[in-house]
Amino acid sequence: MIKKYLLSLQQEICAVLKAEDPELKLLEDPWNYPEGGGGITCALTDGKVIEKGGVNFSHVYGKTLPQAATLKRPELANAPFEAMGVSVVIHPLNPYVPTCHLNVRHIIVKTANGPISWFGGGFDMTPYYGFIDDAIHWHKMAKAACDPFGAELYPRLKKWCDEYFYLKHRNEPRGIGGIFFDDLNEEYGFQFMQSVGEHFIKAYLPIVAKRKSHAFTQKERDFQSYRRGRYVEFNLLYDRGTLFGLQSGGRTESILMSLPPIVNWKYNWLPEKGSEEEKLYKEFLVPKDWI
Amino acid sequence: MIKKYLLSLQQEICAVLKAEDPELKLLEDPWNYPEGGGGITCALTDGKVIEKGGVNFSHVYGKTLPQAATLKRPELANAPFEAMGVSVVIHPLNPYVPTCHLNVRHIIVKTANGPISWFGGGFDMTPYYGFIDDAIHWHKMAKAACDPFGAELYPRLKKWCDEYFYLKHRNEPRGIGGIFFDDLNEEYGFQFMQSVGEHFIKAYLPIVAKRKSHAFTQKERDFQSYRRGRYVEFNLLYDRGTLFGLQSGGRTESILMSLPPIVNWKYNWLPEKGSEEEKLYKEFLVPKDWI
Numbered sequence: 083m084i085k086k087y088l089l090s091l092q093q094e095i096c097a098v099l100k101a102e103d104p105e106l107k108l109l110e111d112p113w114n115y116p117e118g119g120g121g122i123t124c125a126l127t128d129g130k131v132i133e134k135g136g137v138n139f140s141h142v143y144g145k146t147l148p149q150a151a152t153l154k155r156p157e158l159a160n161a162p163f164e165a166m167g168v169s170v171v172i173h174p175l176n177p178y179v180p181t182c183h184l185n186v187r188h189i190i191v192k193t194a195n196g197p198i199s200w201f202g203g204g205f206d207m208t209p210y211y212g213f214i215d216d217a218i219h220w221h222k223m224a225k226a227a228c229d230p231f232g233a234e235l236y237p238r239l240k241k242w243c244d245e246y247f248y249l250k251h252r253n254e255p256r257g258i259g260g261i262f263f264d265d266l267n268e269e270y271g272f273q274f275m276q277s278v279g280e281h282f283i284k285a286y287l288p289i290v291a292k293r294k295s296h297a298f299t300q301k302e303r304d305f306q307s308y309r310r311g312r313y314v315e316f317n318l319l320y321d322r323g324t325l326f327g328l329q330s331g332g333r334t335e336s337i338l339m340s341l342p343p344i345v346n347w348k349y350n351w352l353p354e355k356g357s358e359e360e361k362l363y364k365e366f367l368v369p370k371d372w373i
Numbered sequence: 374m375i376k377k378y379l380l381s382l383q384q385e386i387c388a389v390l391k392a393e394d395p396e397l398k399l400l401e402d403p404w405n406y407p408e409g410g411g412g413i414t415c416a417l418t419d420g421k422v423i424e425k426g427g428v429n430f431s432h433v434y435g436k437t438l439p440q441a442a443t444l445k446r447p448e449l450a451n452a453p454f455e456a457m458g459v460s461v462v463i464h465p466l467n468p469y470v471p472t473c474h475l476n477v478r479h480i481i482v483k484t485a486n487g488p489i490s491w492f493g494g495g496f497d498m499t500p501y502y503g504f505i506d507d508a509i510h511w512h513k514m515a516k517a518a519c520d521p522f523g524a525e526l527y528p529r530l531k532k533w534c535d536e537y538f539y540l541k542h543r544n545e546p547r548g549i550g551g552i553f554f555d556d557l558n559e560e561y562g563f564q565f566m567q568s569v570g571e572h573f574i575k576a577y578l579p580i581v582a583k584r585k586s587h588a589f590t591q592k593e594r595d596f597q598s599y600r601r602g603r604y605v606e607f608n609l610l611y612d613r614g615t616l617f618g619l620q621s622g623g624r625t626e627s628i629l630m631s632l633p634p635i636v637n638w639k640y641n642w643l644p645e646k647g648s649e650e651e652k653l654y655k656e657f658l659v660p661k662d663w664i
Contacts, residue, residue: 111641127640134639134640251619251625251628307635311632314609314636315629318606318609319609328541328542328610335640335641337542339640341602343637343639344598344635345635345636345637345638346636347425347629347636348425348634349400349418349425349427350402350416350626
């Protein structure tokens with residue numbers, strides 16, 4: 083049932099992105115995982131709106147749960163596991179359209195005392211040029227995804243997201259956040275997963291539609307390529323999903339599909355005082371109650 | 374004495390690079406380390422030959438040796454330490470000029486039973502388009518750096534380099550290797566460090582001089598930007614120096630100076646059969662006895 087939902091979520095996300103960006107190329111690549119199971123990678127390229135992206139489904143069986151999945155549950159390390167999920171990362175061409183990320187996953191570990199399972203995931207947004215309206219809309223949708231499951235949920239998962247998507251070596255958040263959760267083993271787990279998937283689409287697509295025709299120049303593209311470097315740093319240094327995937331011998335091209343096109347590292351670059359680029363750092367890359 | 378040598382090595386490398394690339398801009402940035410000591414970063418930008426690079430000197434004191442430095446010596450974890458070294462990474466503009474890396478370092482750990490110290494480092498080369506002559510020259514110089522210290526040294530450090538600069542998630546070496554060493558506490562440690570520094574210059578500069586005027590088109594630049602992605606993946610996922618630096622709260626801009634300009638990740642890209650790009654994978658990115 084969860085698997086069927088995840089496959090339909092993948093299809094739905096691909097369909098709404100294609101509708102928003104008719105020239106987008108979608109390439110479906112099924113693959114097998116050596117220890118059992120596999121996935122379907124949907125690579126997005128050469129759109130007018132989306133420069134590069136991916137919508138991945140995977141369902142794998144493994145003999146030993148990787149370290150990256152068990153930091154908080156050392157007793158489960160090396161136990162047999164089953165993991166299924168959908169991951170989405172979108173890198174738009176237009177620097178006024180934010181990069182976004184969604185993940186929903188379900189993990190089952192077989193212990194001597196029976197199976198232990200939990201849900202994890204969330205969505206977060208990484209703008210290059212900030213719009214307060216977009217940030218409010220994004221977080222309202224994040225809250226709406228959580229509200230049916232209790233008023234305490236959104237503030238808790240919002241804070242968790244701010245803490246998780248943080249580049250310690252830069253003292254900098256990755257973006258404006260959203261929600262993040264892990265180790266969720268409530269009764270409502272699967273319903274919540276569906277709510278997260280549904281509200282991700284409601285959160286992101288209107289922003290894409292609103293900003294995709296915003297005029298830009300090479301200057302904004304340069305800033306976007308510079309900021310994309312932070313995305314790479316986060317994913318390769320900290321992201322649990324990326325490290326879990328690589329450590330468990332997952333399909334590298336599917337895992338690293340999250341990495342952006344055209345990235346530029348510059349030594350000690352700083353935004354000009356009073357610029358729109360500086361505004362991103364000062365007004366958006368700060369933990370904030372957006373609603 | 375070691376510190377004086379390292380500072381002179383930094384100056385010498387900057388001078389020979391500037392001589393080879395007169396338009397190169399060198400920016401010297403001194404910095405302090407919070408727990409004690411500091412460094413001098415020499416950032417290289419906007420050359421005709423070197424697109425981006427860095428020649429870093431650092432000498433820092435820390436209260437607790439980071440995990441990344443002590444994988445093989447768990448008993449030293451969290452002990453007070455002193456670390457000094459020079460790191461060089463050069464990303465040339467011309468795709469026919471290889472990227473190269475040098476590191477020499479000396480680490481002293483203060484234990485209850487007195488200080489323990491060792492040397493580490495090495496140099497390795499990462500071509501985009503391979504030349505057999507260059508690979509042979511590079512390894513001859515690597516061997517020449519080792520030979521005065523025993524015939525067994527080069528084969529051992531060559532193998533170590535092949536094993537270390539390896540992208541497990543790609544089943545791919547980073548480049549054509551060179552030499553790598555760590556935990557070296559022989560009497561000849563400091564002499565060997567000097568030999569490594571000297572032979573790095575003799576190894577790399579003739580290759581730069583020979584290839585820097587090779588004609589290239591956007592096609593070769595695209596391949597270079599794609600391959601640079603592997604360099605980023607290695608440094609952020611595996612490189613002990615990078616992780617040591619970030620974990621010990623080092624200066625991020627100096628540590629990540631190793632990251633290239635203009636990098637491009639493409640989904641599941643493969644070289645055309647029979648192309649020069651495929652030749653790199655088949656003939657150069659394979660462990661080989663080059664001499």
